[in-house]
Amino acid sequence: MSTTKTRDLARPAPAKASPAKPRRGLRGSPTFNFWLFTGPFLIGLAIFVYAPILWSLWLSFFEARFTVTPDKFVGFENYTYMLTNDDFVGSLVTFTVFAAFIVPTTWALSLGLALLVNRLRFMRAFFRSVFFLPTACSYVAAALIWKMSIFSGVRFGLMNTVIGWFGVENIAWLADPNPPWYWLVIVTARLWLQSGFYMILFLAALQNIPGELYEAAAIDGAKPGWQTFRHITLPQLRATSTAVILLLLIAAYQAFDEFFNLLSKTTWGRPPLVELYYKALGESQDYGSGSAGAVILTVLICAVTLLQGKFMGFGRGDESK
């Protein structure tokens, strides 16, 4: 048959040992290849990450108002100003409250979604997509939908319509800080945006747990459900959980978009980046103080990340399990 003939013709030649002569071009030099592929990235990193960090460090020691090329050295004055500024210190408290809310809730919700989706037998891909899709949404767009449609303070806002069915008065979710309903708005927006992404990480980790472990546990009399989850699933997810918590914590430190768009120019609910933007970088154009605040924040993030990694065993590998 012609098919067989074609197959015979297409059969690959037997493997041969490579000739000993030096290779040229892309495959010739590993060093060249390394720089070829990492070079553009490293250049980008240097220009857009390290240079601004160093420039910011330099600016933080100068009186830099309305300019980023200052000439008046002021030593640690900007640092003293930022560290004695109630608003900046208060923003760190806001971050702590926010992180205390958002890190555990996102962790729990992502894990819960991953467990649910992992057990699904039908429409698994559909539900994975549904939960993951919000990750693709812009924080700004989501914030505006939350602000103007779902949590609008007027009678036709979605939430006010719902609570109105139960005879509850309209609530100004974002305009009035007493009681602080704005946290509900911010936390739900971020949960919606982030949970799907972390769900995927947990899903990948869940699928890496060997089925034999569950079989062995069942033979030993372990009950399926909570007991199995607590003694097998959760310990097996330790490395992923640590990474997820680390990422969530850093993301919480970097929170800006939803706070900026949901709470325009309030004095509450300002995480550090929003505070730095308003007080130093944005309209006031005090780049010296802003840079000092940014340096303080960077040091804090590094310290917290290292501490968290130390306590939770991030990077210790399999032996830490």
Add this chain to the structure above:
Amino acid sequence: MSALSNSNWSRRSLFRAAAGMAAAGSLAACGGNNGRSGGSGSGVDLTQFFHAYGEAGTEQAIKKYAKAYDKANVTTQWITSADFESKLFATLLTKNAPDLFEFHPQIQMIKSGQVADLTDIIDPVKSDFNPADIKSHTVDGKIYGVRMIDDPQFFFYRKSMLEKAKVEVPTTLDELMEAAAKLTTGKVKGLYMGNDLHNVINPMIWSAGADTLDAKNQIAYHTPGVIEGIKKMRKLFTSGNLLLGAPTESWDPSSLNQGLCAIQFCGMWAMPGIQKALGDDWGVFPFPKTVDSGKQSVYNGGWSMFVNAKGKNVDAAKEYVKWLWIDQKEYQEDWATSYGFHIPPRTSIAQSATKLKSGNAAEGVRLFNEFGHFDNIGWTQAMISALEDVFANSVRKDMDPEAALDKADTAVNRELKKLFG
């Protein structure tokens, strides 16, 4: 098999194709769809920044004026209002800074050399400008911006709603609070002053007989009258009669037009829109007296055109500013009265603008002249933020007004020391 798969695509030819596509992309970027206004200029390119006005047709109008100018190609960047200040300030530090931009007069921009001296182009027509506008743009005898429009801001109210509730037009803050209570029904709130209340901060201070800074550039807002006013505003905020969490801010008249409130603080620019939505069922009144010793007030806001002193084409930019905002009176009147309503800063234009001579527009002009307060060039962005924090902390969050003002004093004094020594 497709023709493509038959081709012998070597690595070199792939690179060549990729380079060709990159070059084609670069050439495409040089094409017509680059945001240029298409003017027949002499080769000088000028860029101007405008915040996005809410009134339909404004962007097209600005582009039309730019296109009519034949000595330069003038590009317009129309920037969303919320992002305007941050984008402007950030861009002014870069090589992509605009040659011209609209903003409010602020001394910090002059001290830092960000705006050019425009005295030579304004001087010949100085007497035709509103003297208060000239004063608010002058530092050490030099004029640093050309006022394009004056925007008085006051309360707009639904006549029928006030009549139905048997409420008179308020002249004091206490009366305004009572009116808000009487006008609040199941579906309509009595009063809307914006979600953050920022626009009523200065009017409340002026209506308390105080000011932001005095003639010696010292704090003038920290007075017993202002403290009393803040306490009243707090009472109003917690009364349940204030519209909070509206979808649009107070510069947009939608809340009044859609029947969400009976009285709304807004600007004269909204008049055509309100007239269209409500017919003649509306009127205007100034911010009422905060305390008995105070006086009703109106904030005479507005926008001015500035030239970037560090730009590449300062002279060409000044020439364009002179052409558009000094010589072209027809465009200036069009800009002030064909979209939203604004008061032209040129006396000759303001007097001949027929649209401002009758009805509520004429009343707006009267309030502007009788109760108006203009921008203080020494009152900078950082100081504005300090008083916004006072309102956030005391009116919306129940902090002691005295303590909040003390905190603002620290921030404002820090600014004053840096600016004036």
